[in-house]
Structure formats: C-alpha cells, structure tokens
Amino acid sequence: MIHARGLTKTYTLKKTSVDAVRGVDLDVEAGQLVAFLGPNGAGKSTCLRMLTGLLPPTSGTARVAGHDVTTEAAAVRARIGYIGQKGGAGEAFRIGDELVTQGRCYGLTRRDARSRAEELLTVVGLDGLFARKPSTLSGGQRRRLDIALGLMNRPPLLFLDEPSTGLDPASRADIWAHILRLRADHGTTLFLTTHYLEEADTMAERVVVIDQGRIIADGTARALKADLAGDRLTVTLHDPADAPRAAELAAGLPGAAEIAADGPRLTLRVAAADRALPEFLRALDAAGLKAEAAESTRPTLDDVFLALTGRTIEDEDA
Amino acid sequence: MTFLRDTATIFSREFAPVWRDPLSLVFTMAQPLLFLYLFGPLLEQGTQTPGPAWQWFVPGILIMMCLSGPLMAGYFLLLDLIGGSMERLLVTPVSRTALLVGRTLKEFVVLLAQAVLIIGLAVPLGLDLHVPGVLTGLTLLVVFGIGLGGLSFVLAIVSAPGGELFYGVTQVVMFPLLLLSGVLLPVENGPGWLQTAAALNPVTYVVEAERALFAGRFLDAPVVGGAAAAVVTALLGLHLARRRMARGL
Ligand SMILES: Nc1ncnc2c1ncn2[C@@H]1O[C@H](COP(=O)(O)OP(=O)(O)OP(=O)(O)O)[C@@H](O)[C@H]1O
Numbered sequence A: 001m002i003h004a005r006g007l008t009k010t011y012t013l014k015k016t017s018v019d020a021v022r023g024v025d026l027d028v029e030a031g032q033l034v035a036f037l038g039p040n041g042a043g044k045s046t047c048l049r050m051l052t053g054l055l056p057p058t059s060g061t062a063r064v065a066g067h068d069v070t071t072e073a074a075a076v077r078a079r080i081g082y083i084g085q086k087g088g089a090g091e092a093f094r095i096g097d098e099l100v101t102q103g104r105c106y107g108l109t110r111r112d113a114r115s116r117a118e119e120l121l122t123v124v125g126l127d128g129l130f131a132r133k134p135s136t137l138s139g140g141q142r143r144r145l146d147i148a149l150g151l152m153n154r155p156p157l158l159f160l161d162e163p164s165t166g167l168d169p170a171s172r173a174d175i176w177a178h179i180l181r182l183r184a185d186h187g188t189t190l191f192l193t194t195h196y197l198e199e200a201d202t203m204a205e206r207v208v209v210i211d212q213g214r215i216i217a218d219g220t221a222r223a224l225k226a227d228l229a230g231d232r233l234t235v236t237l238h239d240p241a242d243a244p245r246a247a248e249l250a251a252g253l254p255g256a257a258e259i260a261a262d263g264p265r266l267t268l269r270v271a272a273a274d275r276a277l278p279e280f281l282r283a284l285d286a287a288g289l290k291a292e293a294a295e296s297t298r299p300t301l302d303d304v305f306l307a308l309t310g311r312t313i314e315d316e317d318a
Numbered sequence B: 001m002t003f004l005r006d007t008a009t010i011f012s013r014e015f016a017p018v019w020r021d022p023l024s025l026v027f028t029m030a031q032p033l034l035f036l037y038l039f040g041p042l043l044e045q046g047t048q049t050p051g052p053a054w055q056w057f058v059p060g061i062l063i064m065m066c067l068s069g070p071l072m073a074g075y076f077l078l079l080d081l082i083g084g085s086m087e088r089l090l091v092t093p094v095s096r097t098a099l100l101v102g103r104t105l106k107e108f109v110v111l112l113a114q115a116v117l118i119i120g121l122a123v124p125l126g127l128d129l130h131v132p133g134v135l136t137g138l139t140l141l142v143v144f145g146i147g148l149g150g151l152s153f154v155l156a157i158v159s160a161p162g163g164e165l166f167y168g169v170t171q172v173v174m175f176p177l178l179l180l181s182g183v184l185l186p187v188e189n190g191p192g193w194l195q196t197a198a199a200l201n202p203v204t205y206v207v208e209a210e211r212a213l214f215a216g217r218f219l220d221a222p223v224v225g226g227a228a229a230a231v232v233t234a235l236l237g238l239h240l241a242r243r244r245m246a247r248g249l
C-alpha cells in the first residue's frame, strides 16, 4: 500500500532551512494498522503530507495505493482518504454541505453525495446535525466530522493525523471505536500519527517511531519493548550488605542488563520478567540471601523511546 | 467535463452561505451604500465633477466594490488555508484550477448582484441609464474583478499560514489605489505629482472607462485604455494564480 524510499523534506523559511524529514524508508502492506509515533516536530505530519501528495518531497520517491505520489498524483488521490491535523470543515459552511461537497469532489452525483453524507453522519453519531455549522460542535464532534469527511470516498487507505489529540478519554475511546470498526468492516489500511503512547501500544499492530526526521524503530509494540527496553525487576534485600552478591547472581539471568544497587534495592533489566523473577528469587534463596520484596514492571513505549534517544516523548511534549 | 463539474461543485460550496442568507449580501455592501447616499448628494451640490454628478460617481462606487469583493475572495481562501479545509479539498481528486475558478465565479456573481442593486438604487437619485453602456461597463468590471481575484488568491497563498502579509498588503495597497484613481473626487484638480501617480494606477483607467460607458460613449479613448487595463490585470492575475497553484500549497 505504501512504499517510500529516501523521502526527505527541507522547508526553507527566510534563508533558514529546516530538515523536517531526513530519509524515510517505509513499507506498509494492505490491511495493516500502523501507528506513527514521535514527539512534537518529529516530522510526522510532514511525512503524511508527502505521502498524500500535498507536499512535494525535496528528494526521494513514494508509491501509495499503487501509484507514484508525484507523477500520478490524481490516481493516488482517488484511492486515499486523509484526515489532517487541523479540522477539515470550513467554518462558513453547514456540515452537511461540506460532506456533500466532499462527495462531489470524489465524483459522486449530488444525490449520492447527499445520501452518503446522511449515512456517514449517522455512522459517526452526528445524525440530525446536517444543518449545523462546525463552530457549534464540540471538539469530539468536530473530530468525528473530520472522520466522516475522510470516509466519503470509502478509501482503501486512510491517513489520520492525530485523530484523537486534545479529546477527553471518552471521546478518544469513541474515535478509536470508529477507527477499529472501519478496519473490521472494510479492511481499510490505516496509517495514523499519535503522541499518545498508550494508544499506539494497545491499538496498533505495528509502531513506527520517528524522531528528528528519521525512523528509529519499527515493529510490534511487544517486540520493540522486549528488544529495546526489556522488563524491569526491583528486588529489595533484607540486608544491604548482600547487594553485591545478589548483583552477581542477577547477571546470570537471561538478557540481564543495567544492574544497579541502591542500598538494599537492586534494579535490573531482563528480557522477560515473568520467567526471570521466580528464577532470581530461587537463586537468591539457594545462596542464602533473603529478599523482602520483589516487583516487576513492563516497559512502556516511552521506555523504548528513552532507550533509543535518551529522551522521553512525554518530556518533549511538555 | 470534470473541470466544469468541479467548478460547479466549488461554486456551489462557496455560494451556499450567500444563498442561505441573502441579507449578508446587503451587509457587505454597507460601505458602497453609505457612499451612495451620504457622499453622492454632496457631489451633486458641488460642481467639482465634470458632467452630471451621478453619471460620474456611480461608476466609482462600482469600482470600490470591485476592489473589495475580490479582496474578500482572497481573505476567505486564506481562512480555508489556515484552517484545514483547503488541505482537505486538495487531497480529493478535484481539479486544482476549479478550486480557484469556482471561488472567483462566486465573487463574480456577488459583484454583479451588488452592482445591479447599486445601479437600481441610483436611478431614482438621478442616474441616466444607458443600457448598452451599463452592460458593457459591467462586463469590464467583471473582467477586472477576475484579475484582482487571481492576484488576491496568490497573495493569500503566499501569506499562509500566518496571514500577516495578506492583511498588511491589503491595508497598505487598497486605499491609495482607490484614492489615486479619482473614484471619490476628480484627480484633475490635484497637484501634478498626484496626477502622475494616478496615471500609473491601472484602476484609474478602468474608472475612466466605466464613466465613459455609463455616459453611453463607447468609442472613447478611456474605454480602450480601461479595457486594456482590465484585460491585462485579468491575464496577469489568472496566470500568476495558476502558476502558484501548480507549485502546490
Ligand atoms: N510549513 C512549514 N514551514 C517551515 N517549517 C515547518 C513547516 N511545517 C513544519 N515545519 C517544521 O518541520 C518540523 C516537522 O514538523 P511536523 O509538523 O512534520 O512535525 P510533527 O511530527 O507532525 O509534530 P506534531 O506532533 O507537533 O504535529 C518541525 O520542526 C516544524 O517546525
């Protein structure tokens, strides 16, 4: 569905230039749900704007839905939907009229566009609001309207730029229900950006992490966490003097790393905490060392980002 | 064929708000209406104007509308560029040219409606109606308006996403262009430098042409000059807008 090679984008602003995207290679197969994750300014929107043909790349090529975005832009446009970071409905227009316009732009007759508009308003839970202006909608309703606009042409591939940013948890869950239903019902390929880590973690089957214009990790959330961050164990010993001996034992655990002792507290990274913890406790027991408390924590995608860059996404966004 | 359909789509999108609220048309005409009723009578009293006052003044009011209408077209485009709706439309297969032509067409219909209204209101005040001249004058006005619309679109696109440039340029350019075209008072009575400046202003030629046409004089030198100024503006505006559009937004 998406095949990008060496995409770059350099913006020039009054003599200064910004390298927003610095060489992105990406392949997305039909039917995937990919979350594009990165801190503010990482280049997510810029990539999406290049993949949708809105922005000519500075260099590199991209084939989207079977066609080249620069030389066959019209063919690409007919096959994709795009929900931008900014709201898609014009303020001066009734929301139903905007949907009809959108349908007409995709070549529907006025009548078909009208019935599709009514249908979509029902799908996203805005039925009866045809004659409203966007300014009278709540944030969550606006975002659902954007989704309806993006679905007008039943695209096999849909790009969503931060579909859930700024919404309360209920609205976010609601937006996600729509996104997941789309996929279940139509097998739509979904490529979306987010900086909500837990969203990418739980919803997407594949997470692509971008930072400073480069892709720095790509895989399932589970694999990224296991490979790049690992699980964390914290064991509190009865006697702080046992710490060095316990650390030696810990080093023998599969995938053990970053072993550190702070008084009686020993922390370390392991590949799989569920297996390592009982094993470690048995080893301590056998060596005659007494553990008072033990706890394991699973990594988050933020730990992945931290492991990769030394920074956390949440700090960046703050 | 798709181009025509796309143009119709964009035109009806832009026109729908006017259609649903026709009174807005009158509100945006507040300024020309004020000039017609509160400034026109002053000219009628005085003797500054060559020939009958209304024949001289009404074409000026039309030009004022012709300058502000297309400017609004650029402003609305800027709003759509700052918000996400232009981007949304650009991702659809709709013709890029139609996106601008449809908008211009709407401005055009609004301008014509307002011009007809002003003329209708001016007749009882004392405007002599030379129908063929007026019709030709309106055509000229529309051609000029299209060019200005194109220029204002380019300005809007170049100004996005901030928009400061657009507001700045329109503030700085509009009034001098109007005052230096002799719309309100004859430039002939002004000092030499002012007359030179007026002679460099394309709007001056269009105003003069409109005045000749409203007086029923077709074969006047000003008509030729005005037509040339309008056509050149239209070609330039359309050319620049198309070229800017082709580069992507
Ligand atoms: N039109 C523009 N002109 C100049 N620089 C730009 C423009 N758009 C984006 N940039 C810069 O390019 C970089 C990447 O921006 P982009 O919008 O792609 O980030 P993002 O990952 O989408 O961030 P966010 O999470 O905040 O939406 C940023 O440094 C930004 O300042």
Ligand SMILES: [Mg+2]
Residues within 6 Å of the ligand: A044, A045, A046, A085, A161
């Ligand atoms: Mg963004």
